[in-house]
Amino acid sequence: DAGVTQSPTHLIKTRGQQVTLRCSPKSGHDTVSWYQQALGQGPQFIFQYYEEEERQRGNFPDRFSGHQFPNYSSELNVNALLLGDSALYLCASSKGQGRYEQYFGPGTRLTVT
Amino acid sequence: SQQGEEDPQALSIQEGENATMNCSYKTSINNLQWYRQNSGRGLVHLILIRSNEREKHSGRLRVTLDTSKKSSSLLITASRAADTASYFCLTPGGAGTALIFGKGTTLSVSS
Numbered sequence: 001d002a003g004v005t006q007s008p009t010h011l012i013k014t015r016g017q018q019v020t021l022r023c024s025p026k027s028g029h030d031t032v033s034w035y036q037q038a039l040g041q042g043p044q045f046i047f048q049y050y051e052e053e054e055r056q057r058g059n060f061p062d063r064f065s066g067h068q069f070p071n072y073s074s075e076l077n078v079n080a081l082l083l084g085d086s087a088l089y090l091c092a093s094s095k096g097q098g099r100y101e102q103y104f105g106p107g108t109r110l111t112v113t
Numbered sequence: 114s115q116q117g118e119e120d121p122q123a124l125s126i127q128e129g130e131n132a133t134m135n136c137s138y139k140t141s142i143n144n145l146q147w148y149r150q151n152s153g154r155g156l157v158h159l160i161l162i163r164s165n166e167r168e169k170h171s172g173r174l175r176v177t178l179d180t181s182k183k184s185s186s187l188l189i190t191a192s193r194a195a196d197t198a199s200y201f202c203l204t205p206g207g208a209g210t211a212l213i214f215g216k217g218t219t220l221s222v223s224s
Binding site for chain 2: 004033035041042043044045048090092100101102103104105106107
């Protein structure tokens with residue numbers, strides 16, 4: 001059973017560009033949450049998707065958007081990239097809107113130049 | 114603001130010693146989870162303790178929860194160099210809100 005997978009592993013973008021990150025949840029999980037982790041900091045919650053809808057959202061601007069597909073996989077889109085968006089983006093899957101254990105993917109390292 | 118706050122921020126010990134780190138939170142919770150992260154990689158789930166539990170064990174890990182003090186502790190016994198990592202607690206931010214990580218405790222275990 002594959003765990004949570006994320007793609008790509010690393011990504012370099014230029015300021016102003018747009019980026020899409022992808023996540024496939026662990027088998028049997030229906031909820032996907034996205035986190036941003038800056039160097040030396042704890043993960044910051046971006047949003048959570050359940051039943052193809054955004055259910056919860058952290059303190060992130062509208063430049064951050066997402067989508068969940070019928071197979072429970074998810075995308076994170078960031079528009080108009082800023083230097084400050086450089087971070088490790090983590091995807092976590094769980095059952096039942098995060099009331100249970102979350103399983104994390106290895107992350108996507110985004111560098112904005 | 115952070116819902117969970119770990120203490121201390123950094124901890125350095127020798128192999129074989131015990132390591133204790135604490136987490137405080139602000140609102141009522143249904144459960145509290147501890148995670149480990151090695152060198153900026155993905156987080157690994159260690160243990161989940163529910164609000165009606167006071168103590169839970171998993172191998173060399175012991176977690177306690179005191180809901181009256183809104184705090185939890187993670188004890189790693191007989192530490193190993195491989196335990197070197199950052200440890201985070203994760204709590205729900207309140208009814209209908211997001212799961213919130215603390216800033217983490219960085220544990221260094223030297224041989």
